[in-house]
Amino acid sequence: MADIKRIGVITSGGDCGGLNAVIKGIAREAYALGIESVVIPNGYAGLYNLVDLPEVVLLNAERVSRIEASLAGSEAGHSRVKISKIDDPNKYERIKEGLKKFGIDALIISGGDDTGSVVVDLSEKGIPCVHVPKTMDLDLQPYSVGGDSTINRISVFARDLKTTGLSHNRILVIEVFGRYVGHTAFRGGVGAEVDCILIPEIPVDFDVVYEHMKLTYFGRIERSDVKAGTYIIVAAEGMKAASGEMLYDESAGVDAFGHKKLAGAGRYVRQQLEKRLKADPEVFEFMKRVGMYAPGIYVVPEVREVTPGHLVRSGQSSAFDVVFGQRAGAVAVFLLLEGKTGHTVVNVVGDKVYYMPTAEAIKRREVDLEEIALFESLGTCFGRRPQKYHYKLIETLEPKRRHV
DSSP: OOOSEEEEEEEESOTTTTTTHHHHHHHHHHHHHEEEEEEEOOOOHHHHHHGGSOOOEEEOHHHHHOOOOBBBBTTTTTOOGGGGGGOOHHHHHHHHHHHTTTOOOOOEEOOOHHHHHHHHHHHHTTEEEEEEEBBBTOOSOOOTHHHHHHHHHHHHHHHHHHHHHHHHHHEEEEEEEEOOOOOHHHHHHHHTSSEEEETSOOBHHHHHHHHHHHHHHHHHHHOOTTOOOOEEEETTOOOBBBOOOOOOEEEEEBTTSSBBBOOOHHHHHHHHHHHHHHHHHHHHHHHHTTOOOOOTTTSOEEEEEEEEEEGGSSSSHHHHHHHHHHHHHHHHHHHTTTOOOOOEEEETTTEEEEEEHHHHHTOOOOOHHHHHHHHHHTBBBBBOOOOOOOOOOOSSSSOOOOOO
16 A cells, blocks of 8 residues: 555646535545545646645645535636646656655646646656546546536526527527537537537538528427417537537637637527528518517528536536535545555445556547437437437446446
């Protein structure tokens, strides 16, 4: 068992729900084992600058009690910094000097794929560290803290927007985070019973989306005694057009890890629908038939895009993420004590602690398209012609424990 007297706690990448629970889980388990834990602030930027800091915050009982596990965000702070790209040939020695200065024997680092890649890098450089999976995108192999909180917030926003959609007979496009995968858009959209969900895994045929929108939206308004209806689309920021081209704003640039900053998917969807509405002669007849038509002013239904942005990763953490976060943080301490550096916490089931190499954990996991077909059979549009759901019945006495 490794001789560890003090652990440094780092959160890195984007903020999200459950991270404060991770910090509390680490600190409380370490305390129970007679080990000190300290915050290294501001993510990997703070790790690089640790040697220059006058002090670090000790996570003693009094300080930990002031951390609210149910709040999203992180008491430890964040930065999007990739250590290997820092323009300093002595960066790794500088980091080791900072750790030595404060008597920090090992690190527990919570973050997503970019953060995990640095965990692999630091481990290879002789800096002991364990990874707790964190990303609202849910694109890691194991469940990552923050995902459930984000799904719930997307669902709440999409449900709430139905009231304004119905009040104005609007078609609403909600653009949400998720980068190159559609887990949060998919599950958040299903949770809100939206009409259409557009995800990166399925290139979008806008003719299919338009047909579905027209049939659903027109039907709702015509059946309504007050001629009111709405149509809600949740679009993942990394969605692709039918050509396979990702939609993003070139002017937004790239982040510290070289990823393009995604933006504009909601606007693109709105423009595609507006173009089709204006070119469709049946739309004008519909507007007149339901009493919405106003010559020269209101001739086609209004399409609006809404971008909740960072609201989907802020505010309150879900109870699921608070439980998972505390549990994952606590067992990360055990991994360090057992010398399992360069590994990622996967899950805790009873007395079994599951973990895997961080290099494997950060490999991208996409939405299972076999499952999409099930929701297509329930009437949700995913920007393609609906496909048949092929099911397999499997009897088991030990259900597979898998997170969202």
